[in-house]
Amino acid sequence: MNTPTLSRPVDRRDFLKFSAFAGGGLVLGFYLKSSGSATGAEVVKPVAGAEFKPNAFIRIAPNGVVTIVSKQPEIGQGIKTSLPMIIAEELEVSWKDVVIVQGDLDAAYGSQSAGGSRSTPTNYDEFHKLGATARTMLVQAAAQTWGVPSAECNASGTAIHHAASKRTLGYGELVAKASTLPVPAPADVKLKDPKDFKLLGTRITGVDNPKIVTGQSLFGIDTKLPGMLYAVYEKCPVFGGTVVSANTDQIKTLPGVKDAFIIEGTANTAGLMPGVAIIADSTWAAFSARKQLKVVWDEGKFANDSWDAFTSKAKALSSQAGGSTVLKDGDVDAAFAGAAKVITADYSYPFISHLSIEPQNCTAHYHDGKMEIWAPTQNPAAGNPMITQLLDIPAANITVHMMRAGGGFGRRLSADFIIEAAAIAKRVPAPVKLTWSREDDLHHDQFRAGGFHFLKGGLDANGKLVAWKNHFVTFGSMGVGRGGGAPSLQTKSGGSLDADQFPARFLTNYLAEQSVMECNIPMGPWRAPGNNVFSFVMQGFIDELAHAAGRDPLEFRLDLLSQKKSGNYNADRMTGVVKLAAEKAGWNPKRFPKGQGQGISFHFSHAGYIAMVAEVTVSKDGQLKVDRVVAACDIGAQIVNRSGAENQVQGSVIDGLGTMMFQELNIERGRIVQNNLNDYPMIRINDAPPRVEVHFLSTNYPTTGLGEPAIPPVAPAIGNAIFAATGKRVRQFPLSRTDLRWS
Amino acid sequence: MSKYTLQINGQSRNVDVAPDTPLLWVLRDSLELVGTKFGCGVGQCGACTVHLNGVATRSCMTTVSTVGRKQVTTIEGLSTDGSHPLQKAWCELDVAQCGYCQAGQIMAAAALLKENPKPADQEIDDAMTNLCRCATYIRIRAGIKRAAGIPIEGDAMNSMGAVPTVASLQEAVK
Numbered sequence A: 001m002n003t004p005t006l007s008r009p010v011d012r013r014d015f016l017k018f019s020a021f022a023g024g025g026l027v028l029g030f031y032l033k034s035s036g037s038a039t040g041a042e043v044v045k046p047v048a049g050a051e052f053k054p055n056a057f058i059r060i061a062p063n064g065v066v067t068i069v070s071k072q073p074e075i076g077q078g079i080k081t082s083l084p085m086i087i088a089e090e091l092e093v094s095w096k097d098v099v100i101v102q103g104d105l106d107a108a109y110g111s112q113s114a115g116g117s118r119s120t121p122t123n124y125d126e127f128h129k130l131g132a133t134a135r136t137m138l139v140q141a142a143a144q145t146w147g148v149p150s151a152e153c154n155a156s157g158t159a160i161h162h163a164a165s166k167r168t169l170g171y172g173e174l175v176a177k178a179s180t181l182p183v184p185a186p187a188d189v190k191l192k193d194p195k196d197f198k199l200l201g202t203r204i205t206g207v208d209n210p211k212i213v214t215g216q217s218l219f220g221i222d223t224k225l226p227g228m229l230y231a232v233y234e235k236c237p238v239f240g241g242t243v244v245s246a247n248t249d250q251i252k253t254l255p256g257v258k259d260a261f262i263i264e265g266t267a268n269t270a271g272l273m274p275g276v277a278i279i280a281d282s283t284w285a286a287f288s289a290r291k292q293l294k295v296v297w298d299e300g301k302f303a304n305d306s307w308d309a310f311t312s313k314a315k316a317l318s319s320q321a322g323g324s325t326v327l328k329d330g331d332v333d334a335a336f337a338g339a340a341k342v343i344t345a346d347y348s349y350p351f352i353s354h355l356s357i358e359p360q361n362c363t364a365h366y367h368d369g370k371m372e373i374w375a376p377t378q379n380p381a382a383g384n385p386m387i388t389q390l391l392d393i394p395a396a397n398i399t400v401h402m403m404r405a406g407g408g409f410g411r412r413l414s415a416d417f418i419i420e421a422a423a424i425a426k427r428v429p430a431p432v433k434l435t436w437s438r439e440d441d442l443h444h445d446q447f448r449a450g451g452f453h454f455l456k457g458g459l460d461a462n463g464k465l466v467a468w469k470n471h472f473v474t475f476g477s478m479g480v481g482r483g484g485g486a487p488s489l490q491t492k493s494g495g496s497l498d499a500d501q502f503p504a505r506f507l508t509n510y511l512a513e514q515s516v517m518e519c520n521i522p523m524g525p526w527r528a529p530g531n532n533v534f535s536f537v538m539q540g541f542i543d544e545l546a547h548a549a550g551r552d553p554l555e556f557r558l559d560l561l562s563q564k565k566s567g568n569y570n571a572d573r574m575t576g577v578v579k580l581a582a583e584k585a586g587w588n589p590k591r592f593p594k595g596q597g598q599g600i601s602f603h604f605s606h607a608g609y610i611a612m613v614a615e616v617t618v619s620k621d622g623q624l625k626v627d628r629v630v631a632a633c634d635i636g637a638q639i640v641n642r643s644g645a646e647n648q649v650q651g652s653v654i655d656g657l658g659t660m661m662f663q664e665l666n667i668e669r670g671r672i673v674q675n676n677l678n679d680y681p682m683i684r685i686n687d688a689p690p691r692v693e694v695h696f697l698s699t700n701y702p703t704t705g706l707g708e709p710a711i712p713p714v715a716p717a718i719g720n721a722i723f724a725a726t727g728k729r730v731r732q733f734p735l736s737r738t739d740l741r742w743s
Numbered sequence B: 001m002s003k004y005t006l007q008i009n010g011q012s013r014n015v016d017v018a019p020d021t022p023l024l025w026v027l028r029d030s031l032e033l034v035g036t037k038f039g040c041g042v043g044q045c046g047a048c049t050v051h052l053n054g055v056a057t058r059s060c061m062t063t064v065s066t067v068g069r070k071q072v073t074t075i076e077g078l079s080t081d082g083s084h085p086l087q088k089a090w091c092e093l094d095v096a097q098c099g100y101c102q103a104g105q106i107m108a109a110a111a112l113l114k115e116n117p118k119p120a121d122q123e124i125d126d127a128m129t130n131l132c133r134c135a136t137y138i139r140i141r142a143g144i145k146r147a148a149g150i151p152i153e154g155d156a157m158n159s160m161g162a163v164p165t166v167a168s169l170q171e172a173v174k
């Protein structure tokens, strides 16, 4: 097959880079600014750099097949389908003509991390421009071929049409011509009017579905390379523990075992922890040999940590002044003194695991000074700096293939499993797949931090909220902060209360303080970090205050939302979804008999405004059944893929419910007590509500993501409904800590 | 190591593995049938579900030495071309999020429908014990019903008509 090369001076506005594509065809590699600004008139060089990034590749083959590269990691959020839809929309291609391929980690793509529900908002506008620019060029190619004005041509169905002469040219036929055209000026590229969208807002099914339902190799753990060996890696159950010795000589004699060795590791619990690797000729041989492994650990100084001790300490801290002030408005003490009614409540939640269903794994092959990696990751670049630093492999010699991941939930933003695999592979003369057991996954997560909130609220004689105080006791570990300086206690993602957490800035008298307890437990982002628990606390206590005031919880909330004092919280958008949820659910808590109840909540996170109404039944013996959840979501102007969006919200509702009902890790002797799903239960189909109704409110704001923001309102809506049904207030996760029996 | 001849998806396959090797790892490592997934290794999650003589079985808890002449069906053998009604329903209703659990879900559902072609809602919930971490349970229920020809209440994909705008809602939320 000939491989034509195309060499010509680049256009002054070279945000489009033309290059040859093996096999012939038009390759439009687009390089756009990383900001959301209009497609820049400045020269953008097609090289890696913090300032500029290419956002996608479009390849159109002479046979009319349109290949779109998905640059983001696919972890179940549906990005591999939804982002290419945006290009396809503007490009006016029939979805059936589109092939999606997964891109590798490539500096030329810019950020490829999938976290914070940012994949959609950071790429949305630019993906429109990519598709529209390519479409404009195809229109020009056809117009020139026919000798008619471009304005008389229009694109649809992977073809350009000239209505007056009833002529049509398919994109495949236009490839050669389009490849010779200069890039149009941004002003000459017209984006589609949203009312003309054909794909966006419809339900497009996942591009990998056919592979998923037939069991084809797709996920990281499915990786198989010629001559590949299999590894397990045992780490100290106490975080920060180090290896003193291990019976590696004996392990090496076991069936199927090829090697066993100690890795010294570092103290970084998100990096390469010390441990013992076993390399074998099958997964099972490695798992079996591990049962014979005997390691003497130095458990270090955190070997006495326990959840019970942390709980007592938090309680003690609560009566002291907070270590730091998160936000102080007005004078809460004076306001409490003058209040008609003051109530207090303590809320808490434990450490939990992400439990992504595909255990952490990574395949790595070290050869010729190069490290090649196949990883189910949310953050494909995350491991590279440490691989360079610890294994002395320059970044240019590291290749990362992004594999579909069996769930992310924030877990795979960390690269510990990638770094381990690389460290092992560096010592093995063959490709090697590291597979964590489920026990490894549960014991060595980057956990969602537990926390304690000590709340106080004041109401005036009219039942109006006049003062709010929260002392948040959280966890941190010693480290150097972003600003440098001496080591101090650092909280991790989601472990710090933010100054804008509602109802902050909606009250004249507001105080939030924070104290940090030291631990060495690895902590990291868990789907909607911080928000997933703060919403439960704030929306629960707001509900308590509404009831204490004798006011309807919906009316109390709408009143509070009308009291904004400062900040960027968009109370109008929130009011919109609260009203929508209430309307669609038929808000009327009084219509339920005892044992049944309706609860409401709302939460802003990850740029999404979400409100929920839950209806529950609690039997007299305290068994909860969630009958119905109504979700109202404002994530801006455009739902990209309606099927994916609904799936995310429905899944979030059930995930949020399951987390509230079941998830809990206990800590004793510095280690996680639970081992596997038999003592760490997760929600199953029998506890999933029969009805989860999802409503979207389209508003004139940028389109944002939906992987996370529907999680936070779930637990408080259900907790508030439980209170309405039973009079029992849920202030702790998991639900087993609250006696829900009533008579 | 011991030699076994297994009946996998209608074919005889020879393997040489330790007798205590779970069928899961024989499928994945020795036979390169990776549709059967590892999730927990203790029989809890169901990602490793296969059929043994038509019965849904957790292959992580089934040692190779106990399989004998039993017919093993994996997701790769449920149909030759993805045309099993459950596979089609799963694609049409876009059940999967990450998709990792779904081969196991489909195998569990296939065994259910063989036994009980028109399961009631409660029977579906009782039979489907597999974990879906992405919590796609609403669409799993719908997928089973679609494959069984049972009408799905409302719309599995939650049809709510056009996305409302603020203006169109002003009336609604007053």
Ligand code: FES
Binding pocket: B037, B038, B039, B040, B041, B042, B043, B044, B045, B046, B047, B048, B049, B058, B059, B060, B061
């Ligand atoms: S891997 Fe077999 S049940 Fe989880």
Ligand code: FES
Binding pocket: A076, A357, A406, A407, B096, B097, B098, B099, B100, B101, B102, B131, B132, B133, B134, B135, B136
């Ligand atoms: S789709 Fe992800 S675990 Fe079921």
